[in-house]
Amino acid sequence: MSMTDQTTTAPSARKKIDPNLVRKRARMIISHGLVLLLVFIMVMPLIYMVMMSFKTATEISQDPLGLPGSLYLDNYIRALSSMGYVRSVINSLGITISVIVLVVLIGSLAAYPLARIESRTSRIIVMIMALGLATPNFVTITPIYVIFRDLGLLDTYLGIVLAFTALKLPLAVFFYTGFIAALPREMEEAARLDGCSNLQIFWYVIRPLLTPVTATLALFVMLMVWNDFTYPLLLLTDKDKFTVMIAVYRFVGATGIDPTMLFPAAVLGSLPLLALFIVFQRRIVGGATAGAVK
Amino acid sequence: MRAKNSLYLFTVPALIVLAVFFVYPIYLTFDMSLTNFKGIGEAKDVGWRNYERIFTRSRYVDAVKITLIYTVLVVVLQNISALFFAAILHRMPLIRNFSRAALYTPAMMSFVVIGYVWQFLYSPINGGINVALRDLGLESFALNWLGDPNLALFAVAFVQIWMFTGFTAAIYLAGFAGLPSELEEAAILEGASSWQRFRYIEIPLLRPSITVAVMLTTIGTLRTFELPFILTRGGPDGATRVLSIEIIDNLFGQYKFGFASALSIVMLVLVLTVAFIQNKVLRDAEKVT
Known part of the structure; x- marks a missing residue:
């Protein structure tokens, strides 16, 4: 440029x-x-x-x-002391890291055969992923709520982590498939001749090359876990498990939209992400548009 | 060949997740939509009665209408404003990256934060907008933005357009960056004005970006929930009650799981139909030029 x-x-x-x-x-x-x-x-x-x-x-x-x-600064001191901010930040971080690990592992693993084998099976699997990408979460929210309730996953970290993982997995598969398809095949073939299994090839040859996609995905997951409102609103009721935005939402709602509480809570809620955005601005904007153009 | 087939084992974990969180729930939603399931106890089969209710009661027909009006408003205006900013910033490399990041910032933030901040900005007495209007001597324009049923939908749509203009502009800027620079330089040499270049060179070449941006905005807006939920709760007088709010209301307000499922299926059909038509129309338009 x-x-x-x-x-x-x-x-x-x-x-x-x-x-x-x-x-x-x-x-x-x-x-x-x-x-x-x-x-x-x-x-x-x-x-x-x-x-x-x-x-x-x-x-x-x-x-x-x-x-x-x-x-x-009194607004901030009062908001900090009563909105459970630190706890919610820790929750959001823990959920983010768990979701990143799952999405990256499951997504990159699934992308490898899809990028390397051209067949009807691949096309059907890609179609299923596209279905996941296009389905609005309001279409699946009722059954997911019922399934979670019956399995005792409501109001648990495991439940919210799984729900978020499913939400971002199709995108991860598309990102990784596009990236792996563009990688040269020579190294894999050499490894196969040396007697490596598929899993060894994936783990030792492919996986180390995926860092750029993983970094972009990690940012996306972080944004989603931090900002998503619908899932934690419906699936979490225990105050100790709230993510940052639900903590902000409940706190501001409980104060009757008191501006001296609303604005510091809004700033505190946005601060970690804004810092992230300032540092990774190019990767976030670039990743979003690259994902969109594909 | 065997090695190839065993490679498909790698997709099993992903397929399980997709099956549990998308395929089975969509089937279950449809199944529940034919019952009067209340969340607990036995579900009684009611046939198509839930759907009959949706299409005969004006309340639910209105929810579909409001969702569509909201979507058209947001998609059209957001894409126009994004295209405007992208075209201008494309011509101003000095401030392009800075402005792109600044415009993108609201899209990075949470609906909760944006919703609450705008709720206060819109508040009739000491909200920022009305105070500014009064300071400028435009007292008569200081309206009850979220409280007036004739204004509320537009006020909510405005926030959404504001929030995501930068996101859409970033997509268009990526499109502009891919335009062949020789063509633009030739046009400048020929004395084409900035507007002429935009209208006759850039717009036709940007058709693929327009397709992507319009479709993304449409799918995102049809399922809109957060802003109307936080800003107005679907009020005043149902003026902003979009389909998603109706679903959540029936589900968690009244425990009508069966009926909420029928509404969800209506939303799914709506999204798929609109996406299909749009894809066809926009791709055809790409071919014509």
């Missing part, structure tokens, strides 16, 4: 200033400024959220749009 702009390739050696060039430059600065202003307006609600979280109750009611008078 080239970072040069056609309009800036001006011969700098010229002494006399070309009025045309000045006009062009001015137009460029103004248009860029306008677009940046537009982008700023788009992120305003998020800036508003952060600003509000530092305001006292009087500031919120008397000067709803103004900047906070000082870095007032």
Whole structure:
């Protein structure tokens, strides 16, 4: 990707200033400024959220749009002490890691034959995966609730981990299949001649090459576990097992949408992911669009 | 050959997960939809009566209508605004990456956070929007956004469009990056205006990206639940009661598992039909140009 702009390739050696060039430059600065202003307006609600979280109750009611008078932290202290934040972060992390391990293992394993064998069997399995990708979770939520209840999986970590794993597995299979199909086959064939079993080939030859896909998938799973609302809302009722967003949802709901609690809770809920996004911005945006274009 | 067939064993764990979480539940949903199952006890067979009820009571027909109106609104406006931002940022490499990340940020956040923040922004007295409107002297535009049945659906749709414009714009930007640069350079040399390049070169070449973006938005929006649930709970007066809210209401509010299942099947048929038609229409449009 080239970072040069056609309009800036001006011969700098010229002494006399070309009025045309000045006009062009001015137009460029103004248009860029306008677009940046537009982008700023788009992120305003998020800036508003952060600003509000530092305001006292009087500031919120008397000067709803103004900047906070000082870095007032009491809202955060009160929210932190009563929303079970730390516990919910630990829950979300534990669930995330479990789901990543399962999705990566099961997904990459299934993708290997699908990428290497072209047959009707492969096509049928890919179709089943596509069905999983296209089915809205509201179509399956009633039976999953009933099955979980009958198996005693409601309100358990195991249940929510399995539900999330199923939700992201089809995507993982597609990601890995595309990636493995593009890998050269020579190493596998050499390993097979040396007498390696399929499982050994997968584990020692294929698996070490999958890191880029695994990293993208791990980010996706993290985003989903952190943000998904429907499954934990319906499958978890024990406060000690809440994920971050359900903790935020229940907490803000219980305060009757009190702004001095709502905004710090919203910021706390978003903070870990925003940090992740700032670090991995390119991979997240790139991964999302690559997945979409396929 | 034997080695090849035994390789399929690797797909067994994935197929078990798919069977338990998709294939069997879809079958079970259909099965339950023909009963009056209440979550516990015996389920009595009621034939197609649940479906009859859905299509004869205006409440459920309205839920389907609201879901469709909401989807059309979001899909059309979100794709237009995303295409607008992508086309502009494509022409401004200096601020492209920064703006793309900034616009994408809301899509990264949770519906819970976005829903609550906007609920407060929309609140009639000291919500950010009405305060700003009054400060600008536009008192008469300071409305009861989520409380007025004529406005609520649009207010909720606006939040969804705002939230995912950056996501869709990122898809379009990837499409723009794949355009042949010679063609654009030639057009610039020929004196084509920015709009002409957009209309006659970029739009036709972006057809595949448009197909993908429109279909993704549509499938995602037809199943929409979180924003109407958090912002309005389906109210006021049922104005934002989309199909998914109706399902959850019947399931966990009234324990009508059989009826909720019938609604789920209606949603599945709706999603598959729309996806099928859209795929056909959009792919045909790709071929024409």
